[in-house]
Amino acid sequence: MEEEEYTRRSQRPKKRRLRKARAIFTLLLLCAVVVAVYSVMQYRSGLKLASATKVAQEDFTGDQVQCDIENYLLLGVDTRGEEKSRTDTMMVLSWNKTTNDVKLVSFMRDIYADIPGYQSYKLNTAYYLEGVQLLKDTISNMFGLPIHHYALVDFKNFESLVDILAPTGIEINVEKDMSEKIGVTLTQGVHNLNGQELLGYARFRQDAEGDFGRVARQQKVIEALKNEILAPRNILNLPKFVGAAQGYITTDYSSAGEIQQVLKMVSKGKVSIEKATVPIEGSYDFQNFSHAGSAIVIDKEKNKEFLRKFLGISLE
Numbered sequence: 001m002e003e004e005e006y007t008r009r010s011q012r013p014k015k016r017r018l019r020k021a022r023a024i025f026t027l028l029l030l031c032a033v034v035v036a037v038y039s040v041m042q043y044r045s046g047l048k049l050a051s052a053t054k055v056a057q058e059d060f061t062g063d064q065v066q067c068d069i070e071n072y073l074l075l076g077v078d079t080r081g082e083e084k085s086r087t088d089t090m091m092v093l094s095w096n097k098t099t100n101d102v103k104l105v106s107f108m109r110d111i112y113a114d115i116p117g118y119q120s121y122k123l124n125t126a127y128y129l130e131g132v133q134l135l136k137d138t139i140s141n142m143f144g145l146p147i148h149h150y151a152l153v154d155f156k157n158f159e160s161l162v163d164i165l166a167p168t169g170i171e172i173n174v175e176k177d178m179s180e181k182i183g184v185t186l187t188q189g190v191h192n193l194n195g196q197e198l199l200g201y202a203r204f205r206q207d208a209e210g211d212f213g214r215v216a217r218q219q220k221v222i223e224a225l226k227n228e229i230l231a232p233r234n235i236l237n238l239p240k241f242v243g244a245a246q247g248y249i250t251t252d253y254s255s256a257g258e259i260q261q262v263l264k265m266v267s268k269g270k271v272s273i274e275k276a277t278v279p280i281e282g283s284y285d286f287q288n289f290s291h292a293g294s295a296i297v298i299d300k301e302k303n304k305e306f307l308r309k310f311l312g313i314s315l316e
Helices: 001-051 126-132 132-143 155-165 195-205 210-230 232-247 255-267 300-309
Strands: 067-077 087-096 100-109 150-152 170-174 189-193 249-251 271-278 284-289 294-296
Touching: 001 100, 001 232, 067 132, 067 155, 087 132, 087 210, 100 210, 100 300, 126 132, 132 300, 150 155, 155 195, 155 210, 155 232, 155 284, 170 195, 170 210, 189 195, 195 210, 210 232, 210 271, 232 249, 271 300, 294 300
Parallel strands: 067 150, 100 271
Antiparallel strands: 067 087, 087 100, 150 249, 170 189, 284 294
């Protein structure tokens, strides 16, 4: 009798532990369902928000991927409702899928470029003439640089994406007072900038540094955006941001492919960005042309050699 009573008592803790485990599992499952529903709703909300403002997708033929490195042409344009516009921002993001190294090269918009099928002109004119493909061909022909994909965002849409990702703003150390021709007034110091202010900061060039200073600020903004996307505090904003990005950013990827590539990069751990600008120091001078105005004439071979070493790839 005593043995039976002991057996019943010894079984009770096990049952209680099982009930507790089931309760915890049920709670976790419920949380997962709530998070999933929230994420889907926020994703659809972002997608709907951006559905009417996407820049039209363009015909694009990228180069064949030959190694573990993929190059993405990143473009920022200011359409202002016009049929044609020039690219204000031109960067190539190079991702080594094996090491997860990311390198970012900015190309100055006033580089005097050989545009296929046209007379030489400033590099940002290539997009104005025939869009992404001609700009891609111009860069590839000048530097032998393979470009596999592209992503393009209109500046107004960029402002909206920033405000979705970081509603309280993105922290930037503004190095000087800025206001001329950027639509906002910024004062020197560390500030949380909203989308319009961050865009104004990235576009400012009314100082002695000119476009070179602007390119440095654009790279600084890209770094800040990357940190915000990876910051745990913004995790609840990410589903809506991803949805809006599907509408606001034009790319040759399908929506699923775009998300998959980003997840691959993030899943491999910390992402650091090494940055550079073309032309490199000591490889250019300014010249005036009757049809193009003041332009940057570069030593193509010096810059091509720099790109070969910096990106770690062979160039044609």
